[in-house]
Amino acid sequence: MTTVEDRPLPAPEAELEYAAALERDAVQLRRIVDLLQRVDVDDPLLLDVAEELDALSEHLENPVETVTETIRNPGWRHDPVSGVENAIAPPIILESQPDGSVTAGVEFGLPYQGPNSFVHGGISAMVMDHVLSAATTPKDGPIFTAQLTVRYHRPLPLFVPLTVVARLKEREGRKIWATGEIVVDGKIAVSAEGLFIQPRPKAAR
Numbered sequence: 001m002t003t004v005e006d007r008p009l010p011a012p013e014a015e016l017e018y019a020a021a022l023e024r025d026a027v028q029l030r031r032i033v034d035l036l037q038r039v040d041v042d043d044p045l046l047l048d049v050a051e052e053l054d055a056l057s058e059h060l061e062n063p064v065e066t067v068t069e070t071i072r073n074p075g076w077r078h079d080p081v082s083g084v085e086n087a088i089a090p091p092i093i094l095e096s097q098p099d100g101s102v103t104a105g106v107e108f109g110l111p112y113q114g115p116n117s118f119v120h121g122g123i124s125a126m127v128m129d130h131v132l133s134a135a136t137t138p139k140d141g142p143i144f145t146a147q148l149t150v151r152y153h154r155p156l157p158l159f160v161p162l163t164v165v166a167r168l169k170e171r172e173g174r175k176i177w178a179t180g181e182i183v184v185d186g187k188i189a190v191s192a193e194g195l196f197i198q199p200r201p202k203a204a205r
């Protein structure tokens with residue numbers, strides 16, 4: 001399988017510039033996704049937009065060798081929740097707090113709607129999974145979600161700033177439990193508990 005890492009790397013200064021450009025590209029893509037939720041379905045412009053998007057995709061596909069099945073070391077700029085270079089990420093920006101907890105601020109728009117005017121429950125679960133695992137992630141390797149229990153206390157509104165908080169609860173060998181909440185207007189809308197496991201080393205499996 002070919003990966004992004006098999007391509008030659010740009011010079012370090014160019015790499016920074018490309019990373020900034022990729023971040024801006026992701027912002028514009030998110031904007032397009034948002035606008036496509038709002039446009040009138042019978043707007044004739046939609047046909048032109050399809051042509052233009054098609055041309056853009058062609059433009060991107062041509063110079064890129066058809067390689068990218070996986071990204072071996074994606075780093076957090078690529079991930080689907082907080083990845084600023086990944087247009088499908090909201091993105092939510094994580095912050096470590098001095099007490100060891102992890103917090104994040106986020107505001108969801110129309111692309112994340114489930115029930116009318118509220119955030120899709122699967123999106124809330126995704127956010128909880130991510131922020132809880134960030135609160136547990138040991139520095140010495142990957143961690144996998146083994147169990148995630150999500151409780152929906154009240155609907156999570158769109159277009160409102162939300163606060164996400166997560167903290168480590170308990171650790172027993174390779175097993176780590178974490179809890180967290182999504183809070184809106186000072187009230188808990190979603191709470192979650194997760195069990196995260198550091199996988200056995202390959203040789204021991």
Ligand SMILES: CCCCCCCCCCCCCCCC(=O)SCCNC(=O)CCNC(=O)[C@H](O)C(C)(C)COP(=O)(O)OP(=O)(O)OC[C@H]1O[C@@H](n2cnc3c(N)ncnc32)[C@H](O)[C@@H]1OP(=O)(O)O
Pocket residue numbers: 076094095096102129130133134137143144145146147173174175195197198199200
């Ligand atoms: C500001 C900060 C910036 C930080 C910087 C950003 C960081 C941003 C982080 C985001 C990070 C992305 C977070 C994505 C997180 C995913 O999305 S992970 C993907 C979803 N999860 C999976 O695919 C996991 C699939 N399952 C597996 O791979 C394996 O089952 C596991 C979970 C690795 C465990 O396998 P294993 O190591 O072989 O486990 P095993 O030795 O059999 O069991 C160990 C123990 O765990 C228990 N156990 C195992 N599985 C389970 C289970 N499912 N339920 C309950 N107990 C279990 C066993 O009973 C055993 O218990 P004990 O007998 O020791 O008491």
